[in-house]
Amino acid sequence: MHKITKATLALHDLGRCLIAERHLSAIRIISRGLVCAQHGDDYKKNEVYDVIISGGGMVGSAMACSLGMDPNLEGKKILLLEAGNKKVMDEVPDTYSTRVSSISPGSATLLSGIGAWEQITKMRCKPYKKMQVWDACSDALITFDKENLQDEMAYIVENDIVVAALTKQLDSLSENVQVKYRSKVVKYTWPMPHQAAESIPWVQVTLANGETIQTKLLIGADGPNSMVRRNLGIPTVKWNYDQSAVVAVLHLSEPTENNVAWQRFLPTGPIAMLPLSDTESSLVWSTSHRLAEELLELDEESFVDAINSAFWSNENQSELIETAGSVFRGALSAIMPFAGSPRQLPPSVAGIGPKSRVMFPLGMGHASEYIRHRVALIGDAAHRVHPLAGQGVNLGFGDVACLTQLLSQAAFNGKDLGAIQHLLEYETERQRHNLPMMAAIDLMKRLYSTNSCSCLCVRWWFLQKLDMYPPPKSRMPTVLLVLEYK
Numbered sequence: 001m002h003k004i005t006k007a008t009l010a011l012h013d014l015g016r017c018l019i020a021e022r023h024l025s026a027i028r029i030i031s032r033g034l035v036c037a038q039h040g041d042d043y044k045k046n047e048v049y050d051v052i053i054s055g056g057g058m059v060g061s062a063m064a065c066s067l068g069m070d071p072n073l074e075g076k077k078i079l080l081l082e083a084g085n086k087k088v089m090d091e092v093p094d095t096y097s098t099r100v101s102s103i104s105p106g107s108a109t110l111l112s113g114i115g116a117w118e119q120i121t122k123m124r125c126k127p128y129k130k131m132q133v134w135d136a137c138s139d140a141l142i143t144f145d146k147e148n149l150q151d152e153m154a155y156i157v158e159n160d161i162v163v164a165a166l167t168k169q170l171d172s173l174s175e176n177v178q179v180k181y182r183s184k185v186v187k188y189t190w191p192m193p194h195q196a197a198e199s200i201p202w203v204q205v206t207l208a209n210g211e212t213i214q215t216k217l218l219i220g221a222d223g224p225n226s227m228v229r230r231n232l233g234i235p236t237v238k239w240n241y242d243q244s245a246v247v248a249v250l251h252l253s254e255p256t257e258n259n260v261a262w263q264r265f266l267p268t269g270p271i272a273m274l275p276l277s278d279t280e281s282s283l284v285w286s287t288s289h290r291l292a293e294e295l296l297e298l299d300e301e302s303f304v305d306a307i308n309s310a311f312w313s314n315e316n317q318s319e320l321i322e323t324a325g326s327v328f329r330g331a332l333s334a335i336m337p338f339a340g341s342p343r344q345l346p347p348s349v350a351g352i353g354p355k356s357r358v359m360f361p362l363g364m365g366h367a368s369e370y371i372r373h374r375v376a377l378i379g380d381a382a383h384r385v386h387p388l389a390g391q392g393v394n395l396g397f398g399d400v401a402c403l404t405q406l407l408s409q410a411a412f413n414g415k416d417l418g419a420i421q422h423l424l425e426y427e428t429e430r431q432r433h434n435l436p437m438m439a440a441i442d443l444m445k446r447l448y449s450t451n452s453c454s455c456l457c458v459r460w461w462f463l464q465k466l467d468m469y470p471p472p473k474s475r476m477p478t479v480l481l482v483l484e485y486k
């Protein structure tokens with residue numbers, strides 16, 4: 001029943017975004033921003049910005065750079081507020097950080113356009129050309145690659161390096177973008193959506209040090225527990241998965257070219273090994289909370305054994321699926337002798353980086369509205385996904401590209417940046433992109449979290465079919481493992 005309710009809500013979201021949006025605009029414009037404003041004349045004394053971005057993680061920092069570099073926004077007052085310290089990196093540390101992201105070529109293009117990608121590649125970044133995904137319960141396998149194996153499929157980059165590169169770029173944009181670190185927002189006061197005597201004109205932001213500032217447009221980039229989203233009372237479909245991700249830096253048994261990302265679906269959840277260098281990879285092992293806790297408690301040798309066995313062991317293979325599979329494969333290979341990819345073997349692991357084992361509870365969340373009067377949500381503040389498809393921050397960078405383009409156009413046309421018309425366009429465009437992707441990721445998580453025979457068959461068929469028919473595979477938006485935002 002619980003699942004049905006969630007699914008209904010998710011479908012409601014999807015439907016909401018697909019209905020003829022423009023016809024609904026008028027109603028939505030009126031209905032947004034109905035959170036009560038507090039007022040007084042104090043606001044008149046406070047500094048007014050054109051745009052304030054709340055939250056300087058990977059997505060908020062990229063947003064600040066992107067706005068700061070846009071020629072149409074020159075002269076606008078832009079401020080980035082980050083609760084944490086400034087993340088400078090004078091030298092790249094010898095050891096790898098445990099938090100890494102798979103950055104799609106689309107995101108790399110965005111980061112390149114805002115001057116951060118060059119910094120990232122100078123610091124540390126590992127491209128990979130192929131991804132092999134296979135099921136622990138059968139022989140089914142799919143290989144994702146670019147047709148000619150010349151181009152990179154995606155890049156593994158440490159999150160700290162992405163933020164450090166963006167921070168450096170923000171330093172060089174200090175004339176266009178002001179940044180306040182260690183500046184936690186503790187209160188927001190919202191204006192009314194229509195002219196009212198008792199309404200303040202702009203969004204009012206109060207910092208922990210007592211300072212109050214105002215903005216014509218607030219961009220909430222404050223992560224999955226977004227205070228902006230919660231304070232506005234934006235309805236959010238969310239649930240915690242019964243899983244946590246254990247991450248660690250892995251030392252490989254021997255040096256290899258290491259240009260393949262590996263992911264195996266175990267009955268308890270997916271385990272992924274992402275390349276960092278010729279000798280190191282990054283582990284993202286999504287599993288039950290109980291097993292995750294046990295994995296953290298293991299001594300290093302047993303932990304390494306558990307990883308190797310998770311990638312190599314055949315103990316979960318189902319005889320029934322195997323038999324059905326080999327009959328199907330036999331029939332297919334008779335008609336398509338060259339179908340399917342050759343199976344490669346993942347590298348074996350010899351050790352882990354010191355103190356690199358950490359776990360994160362996993363969940364999914366989607367704000368049914370990305371905007372309100374003078375407010376837009378981006379990144380995890382608007383949507384949070386399971387890491388199995390490596391899409392979280394890529395979706396966020398897609399938000400940045402879309403919102404920048406619409407704000408730039410608004411500025412060019414001399415429009416108010418906080419006006420709801422172009423914010424609605426942002427919401428429509430991004431929800432149309434993000435929702436199907438999120439639904440596919442959630443479906444994938446559910447399909448691979450069961451041992452029921454019918455699901456095993458669907459899984460086997462799904463991977464096998466995708467691997468044998470290259471055209472759908474290279475048009476992956478239909479599935480989820482595409483690593484590009486459109």
Ligand SMILES: Cc1cc2nc3c(=O)[nH]c(=O)nc-3n(C[C@H](O)[C@H](O)[C@H](O)COP(=O)(O)OP(=O)(O)OC[C@H]3O[C@@H](n4cnc5c(N)ncnc54)[C@H](O)[C@@H]3O)c2cc1C
Pocket residue numbers: 054055056057058059060081082083084100101102103183184185186221222223224227245247284360378379380381387389390391392393394395396
């Ligand atoms: C195990 C794991 C693996 C993942 N792997 C991938 C991957 O391979 N590829 C991928 O694309 N994604 C991946 N993701 C998802 C990705 O990490 C997130 O989508 C991304 O970090 C979200 O960035 P963000 O800037 O939106 O939010 P956050 O990183 O949460 O940043 C929010 C920022 O806001 C600041 N903040 C919060 N509240 C306030 C306040 N009141 N005032 C001021 N500042 C505030 C915080 O200090 C923080 O810096 C993974 C996630 C996990 C858990």
